[in-house]
Amino acid sequence: DAGVIQSPRHEVTEMGQEVTLRCKPISGHNSLFWYRQTMMRGLELLIYFNNNVPIDDSGMPEDRFSAKMPNASFSTLKIQPSEPRDSAVYFCASSSQGMVSDTQYFGPGTRLTVL
Amino acid sequence: DAKTTQPPSMDCAEGRAANLPCNHSTISGNEYVYWYRQIHSQGPQYIIHGLKNNETNEMASLIITEDRKSSTLILPHATLRDTAVYYCIVSDQGGKLIFGQGTELSVKP
Numbered sequence: 001d002a003g004v005i006q007s008p009r010h011e012v013t014e015m016g017q018e019v020t021l022r023c024k025p026i027s028g029h030n031s032l033f034w035y036r037q038t039m040m041r042g043l044e045l046l047i048y049f050n051n052n053v054p055i056d057d058s059g060m061p062e063d064r065f066s067a068k069m070p071n072a073s074f075s076t077l078k079i080q081p082s083e084p085r086d087s088a089v090y091f092c093a094s095s096s097q098g099m100v101s102d103t104q105y106f107g108p109g110t111r112l113t114v115l
Numbered sequence: 116d117a118k119t120t121q122p123p124s125m126d127c128a129e130g131r132a133a134n135l136p137c138n139h140s141t142i143s144g145n146e147y148v149y150w151y152r153q154i155h156s157q158g159p160q161y162i163i164h165g166l167k168n169n170e171t172n173e174m175a176s177l178i179i180t181e182d183r184k185s186s187t188l189i190l191p192h193a194t195l196r197d198t199a200v201y202y203c204i205v206s207d208q209g210g211k212l213i214f215g216q217g218t219e220l221s222v223k224p
Contacts (some may be wrong), residue, residue, distance in 0.1 A: 042215070044157070093158070
């Protein structure tokens, strides 16, 4: 199994530009999570989906952030417009049943730098 | 906010057992204790979880006190590759994983 796949692994962009991060969960998993990690705030849950439906987006910092899951094998996290304070490592994770007690498998992350 | 308290850092000699403590005095009856770790520049990795009984798997053992207010993660024979930040998390089955600052474990030769 390839595990959770994220792309790109690194992204450098300028303030004001649109950024799209992509995630392919493990095949057969029906829950998907987006996290953000910074030195100041640690690892934060932004949003999670169960069966492609957003369940909790209370962690999304503001309207500039949006996430979609059009099918079971693909999700995007979009930032428009991006700001320097969005610089962070963004992780995607998936699990098999949507229960927290199920193991979450994390991808390698996307390191975003907004200049 | 995270419901757990962990020491910020610990050292362990290679080959010895690493015992990582976690306090969760406000844990409720339906909440599990989870441990994840994050090796530098990688995504977090699940280690183990438990409700009230002690648990063991190929990676580690989890000891939960009878009152469930604290727990200890045990890596029986630490290696250099176990150097990582270890997160203790308390959550119920329908809840979210809220990561605190964790314990930075350094395994030294």
